[in-house]
Amino acid sequence: MTYLSRIRINPLRSRSRELLASPGALHRWVAYAVPGPAEDERLLWRLDSDNLHRPQLFALTRSKPDWTHLVDEAGWPASDGDHAIVRSYEPLLEQIAAGREFAFRLTANPVQNSAKPVKPTPAQAARLATPLGEGEHRRGFRLAHRTAAAQLDWFLSRTAGWGFDVPASRTDDPAPGLVPDVPDARDVPDVPDVTADADRPGPAREVRIVQRRRHAFDKRPGGPRVTFHSATFEGRLRVTDATAFRTRLLDGIGPSKAYGCGLLTLAPLAPVTPLTARKD
Template sequence: MNDDHPVLARISLNPHSREVQRDLRDATQMHRTVMRMVPDGLGDSPRHQAGLLYRVDETDTTSTLLVQAHRLDPAGLPAGYGHTQIKSLAPMFTALRTGLPVRYRIVVNPSKRERPPHADLNTRGRIVALSGPDADQWWHRRAATAGLDVHILTPTNVHPVRPRTTQAAPMRHHLLRYDGTAAVTDPAALAEALRNGIGRAKPYGAGLLSLAPATAS
């Protein structure tokens, strides 16, 4: 497979696996588990070096884990974790062109940095989660920057996640899933967003953008 294009693993999670049950409760553990699928020795920022992004898609009866990276080895997963299928995303990248209608799905952490009143310009401020119309506008802006003209967006609340390690900051990552349709406006920018993800909280299941062909309206 061409290393320039990532691969995608679709893992149908085994609901009877203790490791799966643990990971669905604990985003830090889920991150550790998916990192077991990428090569060792990637330096100080292994997730970034591996190009790893992931998302959990849940229905009333099933949970599917999507993992994207430059290289993935399902042998790194715990025994009995789930059924894994891996495919190259090269055809998707090759198909990108201006005006292409697509369906999309993404889980994001809509947020902004807010400085206290009268703070000097060197004060970074705190991260504030966005919701409702503010979150929708955030996604419209980020999608436009990523080369997508959003036509339809349907938000779905996702359970917020909190890092559970003792060293982690005591903040919750408020997650929101968007599904909808869009048209490609900038294939190069979109390819970059597909490889690198969009927004914050990537170690906690946010940022992975999925695309599929859509019929032009």
């Protein structure tokens, strides 16, 4: 059995400020919610802090969690309403089928592998300076994508392997004069093919980046420093491979899963209200 939880966080409490400032600390408190070892659970979680006054924690666990400790220390234990909602994930998994569309949200750590960083850190420079033995190969470096364009490209270039695609935006063509006309090389002699696919931007997709952050914190008091960049994507997706998609829902997407990345959550698509003619 798998469970999805949503916990309300009170940002004014002292414990909350500690947890909101450090993904490492929040990971430990999420792990306290389940009785077994965290590595057996393959915990996934995400902190949604769009509204700084009402942040919410989402967590996916394989055993039923108890969030009493988090509500007591970082929530509103004496207030009305649902402090922590826990629901079985199975009904959602049963709805997954090729062709189904959902609204989605994902916080991920977009990275690339490079054999030689352009500006290596001292630790990376030391690794590069270490001589290799015969037949040895140096493992590549995991580097963060830091621009929104690179992060979005990272996401869109991998969705097929994750079992879904992001449909093109449902927008009308721009009015004449709002975008420059691009000449067709077939109509202009001796002009390079400026409409070649390699130079042509792809169609706009139903996805946007709603938050980008750089995280830096100590893994433990006095321990090594952890630094990574995250991007939160939301939009609309269409399932293309139900099996691969269920795997990503359960196992997460990308690195830094222990620090709040990788949890893909779904919601029903909002109905589209058709425009009607005004009646005077």
